[in-house]
Amino acid sequence: MSAPATSGPAPGLGAPGTVRASHDHHELGFFRKYIFSVDHKVIGIQFMLTGLVFFLVGGLMAMAIRWQLAWPWTKMPMIGNLLFPNTGEAITPEFYTMLFTMHGTVMIFFVIIPLLTGAFGNFLIPLMTGAPDMAFPKLNMFGYWAMIPAIACVVMSFAAGGGGPAAGWTAYPPLSTIESAAPGSFSAQTWWLLALTWVGVSSMMGAVNYVTTIVKMRAPGMTLFRMPLAIWGLFIAALLQLFALPVLTAASILQILDRVAHTGFFTPTNLVVNQLSPEMAGAAAGGQPLLWQHLFWFYSHPAVYIMVVPAMGFASDIISTHARKPVFGYKPMVYSMSAIAGLGFIVWGHHMFASGMNPALGMTFMVSTIMIALPSAIKVFNWLGTLWGSRIQLTSAMLNALAFVAMFIIGGLSGIWMAATPVDIYIHDTYIIVAHFHYVVFGGSVFAIFASIYHWYPKMFGRVMNETLGKIHFVGSFIFTNGVFYMMHQLGMAGLMRRTADPYNYETYAHLQPLNEFISISAFCLFAWQIFFVVNFFHSMFWGKRVGRNPWKGCSLEWDAPSPAGHGNFDHELEVHRGPYEYASREVDEDYLPQTAKV
């Protein structure tokens, strides 16, 4: 059934026989196989489908945001009379605040993190390290099912109160903690915090599993420095979650207490909010709003790296496989990912340069933040080194991975502007910031996710996705993504602030409306273009071309397993003889030498 317990010698390491033994299982019923499964591959696919559904939800909210920014307070076509029957079919300011709050929340906590660590972390770690399953399969199942209360809480936060959560995805107090500051969002904000806490539980279960599996359950011969970079990325991301998540959980419990039990961790004395005094109403005070910002960013900055380090790993593997060339500088790649993670813990203050934090502290955060560009630069050079002298196959997976590199460069370089404290004074919270993190998270991580889906789809379903549709999807997505996010740099340079529902009342911003219109139209096209992906994804699941174990002629272990792999993963014993990137090897006639092959 499930993988053997980890007590005693780890399976695959000390007792290779267990790999085969675990494969002798009886057929499971539908519910045990697809719904309440303990198989890491099924759990991974569950995470993926959930993540993609929420991608649609978050995307729809982005479209509504773009409607408002291009044509503020005008009738929304088609769904306006459904959503806003009382306000002339137009978005209200409260609704707009809810939109960008929930767009950020959904995309970060329900899309990117679950897709990268939940979906691919689950699916790839045992397959690529040669383990029959995760170390704790039931805990792993719990990790997915902890997403259900999280989803329920998020749905409740939409439904409860008058306007939904209204304090941004960063939930800065006192706006998020004082009821009269955001009328209508009181219970919504509490549900939102509970959702965040449950997502944290889910991530924690995953992270414990990933670290244990990688440390204890690798196949014989699979040393740490023979692991594919995808596994290194997931390993490092899991460590980040283990160390950073408790802080966010503690912080959100403090904020829940502030709201429900009227404690005052984040509430200063003598507030008068909307003509009401929280203290007169019986709430405690004497707290400090900046405390929340420190606690929040202590998790949420490492979370940015949780959202990009695995993507870096996936892109490295995909580029190497489809360029038929070993990853250039494997160890520097590992070290630079580790450096990003390590430095990632001492840069959170760069979100607070304008916050009123001691400016001397800002100076030190500036130096650490600027230096984190170094490992990122090293990674870019090594990806380029990988391409140099390669034999590029322009598959859909490769195209998306190359786009990841192209757009990560932009997102990385623009980061230096905002790391520099004096420059940040002007660009802080402008659209340059919005452009920057969308280049990293959308241009970077989302394109890496697309690449990974094209690349590992055959292992999931035994069929490849349609290449023609894949290429059409790529070309449009690439053009429209840059149409949306590149131009946001220009908005930011003109000084446009994010989270502004109607900027054009300001003299400074009045001329930016046509540019916003252009961006919105690009965004609608980008959204619509994803139909090619959706059709391809579901069509290929049933009618795609069947392929064997190794359609891309890859070297790493997952291509040794059947496509799709059964419960227990491998149908033969594994022994790893070399690193994962022996492409263009001179030792054999073929242009690849799998990790398990004997020469």
Place this chain on the structure above:
Amino acid sequence: MRILVTLLFAALLFLGVWTFADAETFLLAPMPEGYTWWWPKEISTYGQDIDFLFELISWMVLVFFVLTEGMLVWFVYKYSKPTDEKGSGSHGNHKLELLWTAIPAGLLLIIAFAQMSTFANIKFAGSFENEPVFGEIWGSQFDWRFKYPGHDGRLGTADDVESPFELVVPDDQKIVMNLRSRDVLHSFFIPKLRLKQDAVPGMTIPIWFQVDQEQLAEESKNEFDIICAELCGWGHYKMSGRIRIVSRAEFDAWIDEMTTKKFDNGEIN
């Protein structure tokens, strides 16, 4: 596909260079006077320091951008050519790794140290603590209020003058003001002055600026936007204000007028 992909990546490279190098004419729509899709012209004494640092970083970034994206475009074109030969089996190059670690490290350190004196000048207490406090800025949902000490030069006395929405300042002195909030977080942002600071309830945060008279003389007007730059609730988008920069004589006359108005209203007897 090979040509198409090369063109796509090359277009990104071109877009980057064009928007940067040709920023002033990168305008597809008619622009009102003084406003572009680039930074608006600054009018404060430290504004030019900030703009200089932005340009310094931009030039360095541009070099790396052209280098890396250029190599990407070239490699994608060159190495996607169909062939039966095996590619290079290279696993890396130690010297290259050292080179592309050391050079960016040096440049990044230069960038980091180049920021420090400007940041210290703008934010550290040493640059304003000996100046008298010019007034107070109060943020609350969803307006800005400005408090002046009045004729006695002291805040918190009966002759204090309060001005909603409009901040009037003289152009010939360093203006030091205490930034405060009554309710939630706000952020005091004047794009033309390159000034931005969050207002935090429970904290008094000093800010300062000095108008550059020569730069101001080149402007066609003396009134500019004040913008709230931190989400403060549903009405955040309309939490605006104006700053009016006037000569010393005009400022004194304005304070007199505000004081008279206040006493005429019978607020103080």
